[in-house]
Amino acid sequence: MALPTAHNTEKIILGVDPGTQVAGYGVIAVQNGGVMRLLQYGVVQLSKYTTYQLKLQKLHETMIRLIEQHKPDEMAIEDPFFGKNVQSMLKLGRAQGVVMAAALSRNIPIVEYAPRRVKLSVTGNGNASKEQVSQMVSHLLRAELDPQFFDATDALGIAICHHFHANAQPVVSSKKTKKGAWGAFVSENNDRIL
Numbered sequence: 403m404a405l406p407t408a409h410n411t412e413k414i415i416l417g418v419d420p421g422t423q424v425a426g427y428g429v430i431a432v433q434n435g436g437v438m439r440l441l442q443y444g445v446v447q448l449s450k451y452t453t454y455q456l457k458l459q460k461l462h463e464t465m466i467r468l469i470e471q472h473k474p475d476e477m478a479i480e481d482p483f484f485g486k487n488v489q490s491m492l493k494l495g496r497a498q499g500v501v502m503a504a505a506l507s508r509n510i511p512i513v514e515y516a517p518r519r520v521k522l523s524v525t526g527n528g529n530a531s532k533e534q535v536s537q538m539v540s541h542l543l544r545a546e547l548d549p550q551f552f553d554a555t556d557a558l559g560i561a562i563c564h565h566f567h568a569n570a571q572p573v574v575s576s577k578k579t580k581k582g583a584w585g586a587f588v589s590e591n592n593d594r595i596l
Contacts, residue, residue: 417561426553
């Protein structure tokens with residue numbers, strides 16, 4: 403669902419909740435003074451594609467289209483979680499990699515957030531339900547969101563979490579890069595780069 407573009411924006415954040423069947427995305431603009439505004443949100447239905455390669459291609463194409471349309475300054479993505487099903491984790495990792503590759507191909511910085519951290523940042527409860535996240539995202543963005551798009555509201559929650567953490571003062575570290583960012587890894591591990 404596309405909404406009017408914000409003017410005089412300070413930063414545009416693309417939040418992504420990658421998935422192997424459904425991937426959610428949400429784009430917010432953060433204006434001067436920290437006011438957030440919804441630009442677009444939605445889902446990519448991947449279950450209808452017959453091969454995994456085609457699913458990854460469609461996900462990549464959608465991310466590139468969103469990047470070209472909104473020109474985000476940063477991407478926030480859900481951090482991989484650890485589960486018992488290795489095949490599911492491998493497929494999710496590939497989806498996350500495709501999303502990240504789209505951002506990296508356009509030099510967009512990426513920051514990852516654990517699901518619990520997103521829920522805690524948005525709702526104040528690290529164990530919040532998808533319904534609670536959706537309601538709080540709707541409240542924070544002052545927008546009526548379609549409750550059927552939980553993957554999209556999760557993606558908006560990831561973008562909001564990034565905004566909240568991007569504006570927080572560092573507690574201990576004096577480094578300019580955010581913990582968990584690929585840029586931080588690269589700058590701290592130059593000897594590991596080929």
